[in-house]
Amino acid sequence: xxxxSGGTLAAYRALLGAxxxxxxxxxxxxxxxxxxxxxxxxxxVLTVLVIFGVTRELGGFTLRETMVMVGLSTCAFAVxxxxxxSIERLPRYVRTGLLDAVLVRPLGALPQLLLMDLxxxxxxxxxxxxxxxxxxxxxxxxxxxxxxxxxxVLAPLAGVVFFGxxxxxxxxxxxxxxxxxxxxxxxxxxxxxFTSYPITVFEGWFRAAFAYGLGFAFVxxxxxxxxxxxxxxxxxxAWVGWAAPAVALVAAAGAAATWRTGIRHYRSTGx
Amino acid sequence: xxxxxxxxDGLRKEFTVRVRTGRLRREKRLxxxxxxxxxxxxxxxxxxxxGPNGAGKSTTLKMFTGxxxxxxxxxxxxxxxxxxxxxRLALRVGVVFGQRSQLWWDLxxxxxxxxxxxxxxxxxxxxxxxxxxxxxxxxxDPFLDTPVRQLSLGQRMRGELTAALLHGPEVLFLDExxxxxxxxxxxxxxxxxxxxxxxxxxxxVLTTHDLADIERLCRRLVVVDHGRVVHDGSIAALHERYxxxxxxxxxxxxxxxxxxALPGAPLQRQEADGHRLVFALESAGVAEVVAALAGLGAxxxxxxxxxxIEDVVARLYRSRRGSDDADLRGDDADLRGGGQPLxx
Numbered sequence: 001x002x003x004x005s006g007g008t009l010a011a012y013r014a015l016l017g018a019x020x021x022x023x024x025x026x027x028x029x030x031x032x033x034x035x036x037x038x039x040x041x042x043x044x045v046l047t048v049l050v051i052f053g054v055t056r057e058l059g060g061f062t063l064r065e066t067m068v069m070v071g072l073s074t075c076a077f078a079v080x081x082x083x084x085x086s087i088e089r090l091p092r093y094v095r096t097g098l099l100d101a102v103l104v105r106p107l108g109a110l111p112q113l114l115l116m117d118l119x120x121x122x123x124x125x126x127x128x129x130x131x132x133x134x135x136x137x138x139x140x141x142x143x144x145x146x147x148x149x150x151x152x153v154l155a156p157l158a159g160v161v162f163f164g165x166x167x168x169x170x171x172x173x174x175x176x177x178x179x180x181x182x183x184x185x186x187x188x189x190x191x192x193x194f195t196s197y198p199i200t201v202f203e204g205w206f207r208a209a210f211a212y213g214l215g216f217a218f219v220x221x222x223x224x225x226x227x228x229x230x231x232x233x234x235x236x237x238a239w240v241g242w243a244a245p246a247v248a249l250v251a252a253a254g255a256a257a258t259w260r261t262g263i264r265h266y267r268s269t270g271x
Numbered sequence: 272x273x274x275x276x277x278x279x280d281g282l283r284k285e286f287t288v289r290v291r292t293g294r295l296r297r298e299k300r301l302x303x304x305x306x307x308x309x310x311x312x313x314x315x316x317x318x319x320x321x322g323p324n325g326a327g328k329s330t331t332l333k334m335f336t337g338x339x340x341x342x343x344x345x346x347x348x349x350x351x352x353x354x355x356x357x358x359r360l361a362l363r364v365g366v367v368f369g370q371r372s373q374l375w376w377d378l379x380x381x382x383x384x385x386x387x388x389x390x391x392x393x394x395x396x397x398x399x400x401x402x403x404x405x406x407x408x409x410x411x412d413p414f415l416d417t418p419v420r421q422l423s424l425g426q427r428m429r430g431e432l433t434a435a436l437l438h439g440p441e442v443l444f445l446d447e448x449x450x451x452x453x454x455x456x457x458x459x460x461x462x463x464x465x466x467x468x469x470x471x472x473x474x475x476v477l478t479t480h481d482l483a484d485i486e487r488l489c490r491r492l493v494v495v496d497h498g499r500v501v502h503d504g505s506i507a508a509l510h511e512r513y514x515x516x517x518x519x520x521x522x523x524x525x526x527x528x529x530x531x532a533l534p535g536a537p538l539q540r541q542e543a544d545g546h547r548l549v550f551a552l553e554s555a556g557v558a559e560v561v562a563a564l565a566g567l568g569a570x571x572x573x574x575x576x577x578x579x580i581e582d583v584v585a586r587l588y589r590s591r592r593g594s595d596d597a598d599l600r601g602d603d604a605d606l607r608g609g610g611q612p613l614x615x
Contacts, residue, residue: 007392014389022377097371103338104373105390106361264340264354267286268333 011107015115023120033121041078041125045070045132048196059200060233064140066198068227071133072220073195076159078122078129084164086117087171088188091178100268110168110259130156142227151242155223158248159195162219165248165255166191172255175262187214195219200233218247276442276474277312277335282344284330284498304330306498307344314441317468317475319489321482323588327498328478329368332444335476336366349441362391365435369447372427373434374419380430381415384437391438398437405433408463425456432463436473443467445477449484461487482581496588510578513587516551518576519560523548524569531567536560 024030048070052063061069093099093113102112137152170184194202194210199221202210211217218240225232226241284305289297305327312318322328333339334346337353337360346353351360366373374383388398406412409429414422422430428448435443448464449457465488467473479485485492485506492509494502502509510516518539526545530538535555541548550560557575564570 011389011392014386018375018378018382018386022375025377097368100333100338100368101371101373103357104336104361104364104366106358106392107390108358266339268330268339 008107012111012115015112016118019116019118020120030121034124037121038124038128041074041128044193044196045074059198061198061200064136065224065228065230067132067136068140068224069198069220070196071129071136072156072159072223073192075126075129075133075156076219077163077192077195078125079156079160080163080167082119082122082126083160084114084167085122086114086119087167088181088184089117090171091174091181094174094266094268099266103263109263137227140228143229147242148227151223151226155220155227155244158223158244159219161248162215162244162251163188163191165251166214168255169251169258172258172262175265191216191219195221215247215251218244274314275311276314276349277310277476278345278347279308279310279331279335280345282308282310282331282334282346283342284327284334284339285342303498305334305341308495308498308500310493310500310503312474312476314474315471316491317464317489318477319485319492320476320478320495321480321485321492321584322478322495326495328495329446330498331495332366332446332476332478336360336364336444362438363441365438365440365443367428367431367435367443367445367448369428369445369450372419372431374427374430376420377418379416379418380411380422383419383430383434387434387437393438397439401437401439402433405436408466409433409459423456425452425459428452428456428460429463432460436467440473442474442476445475445479447479448477449479449481457481457483464488482584494584494587501587509583509587513583513590516553517578519550519552519557520574520576521548521550521561521564521570522546522572523564524571527568531564533560533563 048058048066049063051058052066056062058066087110090099090113093102098113098116099109102109102116105112133156142148142152166188170180170187173180173184191210191214194216199207199211199217211221222232222236222241223244224241226238231238232240282305283303286302286304287299288302290300292298304325308327308331320328320331330339334341335348335353337357340354348360349363351363353360373387374380375386378386384398384402387393388395393401406415409432411429411433414426414430417426419427419430432448445464449460452460461484464475464477468475468488475488477484477488490505492502492504492506493500494509502512504512519536523546526541527548530541531548532538533550533555535553536550536559537553539549539551548564552560552575557573561570561573564573
């Protein structure tokens, strides 16, 4: 079986290579795309900085502390968007028949769709997100322990898995409900914005739903508390910050199950 | 029965569709696209699968290839369950959906073929040999380096056929492989498929609107309508069952005084003011009819018209649909042959 799985990897690599060749065929336009794409992500970070221009604390957190959350959120979202974000075009894949074409090939449907439409131009956003995280963590005065060093690597990865799962799960809803795009966006982009701030700035059912109902508190808020060594003003114990990878795995399992069920419900289009 | 590459028992597919029934009200309605199909296809067979639009042809092929999950019934292709064992099955079957593409739009055809070698994990030598054969038979060389988006439909279809065969599939499914093609491309595709079928190691299942595809390629014909198999057998058996007969066309020097009554060969119609008579050959032989006619007047010319499959199928649909005939004509240009002049 080792041989077969090696063959599968080679197949995915070949798909990725073809995609890269197609996208970089026009070099100048690709470079402009890459540079242009960083824009909106920069804007998200600037928004937080502007808020701190008029206030010293946000939900009980200083600028440096908040920036750790912003860094975790931006980095995780940008990488997930690069790798998995194109799945929000699932309704189009259904309409154009790409999903049919992909389903008759001897490879997983989801990895094929992602690799055949990997938006390489978004690599600039991922790089920017990573830079924000590195700078924020470096300037936040973290008291480094081996455990925190591990967490600063694991937490963004868990965030990528978590956002990736949200992308897949919300896109899959379109198998049942074709016009689900708006709802999907409100969860994915709403979730991104939610994780860019300390959850203490939100209130009531909204906070409960996004933070713990959907699990967005584990992307940036709780890992940031653990990195900074701060107690949770909302009263949850300190170990919660370390639960991010487990939460991400649960989310991934849920997304995978949703996807598999969605594929079984897939109705294809006429002819 | 181990030699059956396709086994389907009571295969069904239902879709729920939401229909607007009022301003805001929507009603769920269950539409049965495939309504209990039983089918066995032996290795090496060439099977033509025909039916009007919406008869469930494509849906059935999609269930055979693991794209769609059946609502009920059993299906095995190459001994595998298509949905549960989709990727394993994909290595053993080839699929050409006339309106879908397996090719990379922005890449030259040659690159698509190279990619598919990786996707299907085909040894380089086998891949090269199959590609060489397709290049020869389908005349691919003139456009092998052209990006797929710039190919004509006929060129692209030849590319799709090649793409579906490079991994040496046991079964080739073709959904409308000649749709929209010009005459030359149609002939190239048919010639190629005929060649493939004669070699005998690939099972071919093709859906089509174009009955000429079936006449050229398939010994076995399955006709579906409303998701059910309404005929399964040879083309000759179809003619027999639905009463299509050979026709005898006699051109006369002068019209007869009255319509002749020949035993075993009823008069179908008169044309050209009675100068041409068309008889259906039921129990009477050609010689008997000609002799009888010669006794009635001077016969200038006699020709025999083989039954036209389009005619038969059109009649078959009509007999099942009754008043839906107009609808059938609307969406099925190829089946309009029914009452038109004879093809001689």
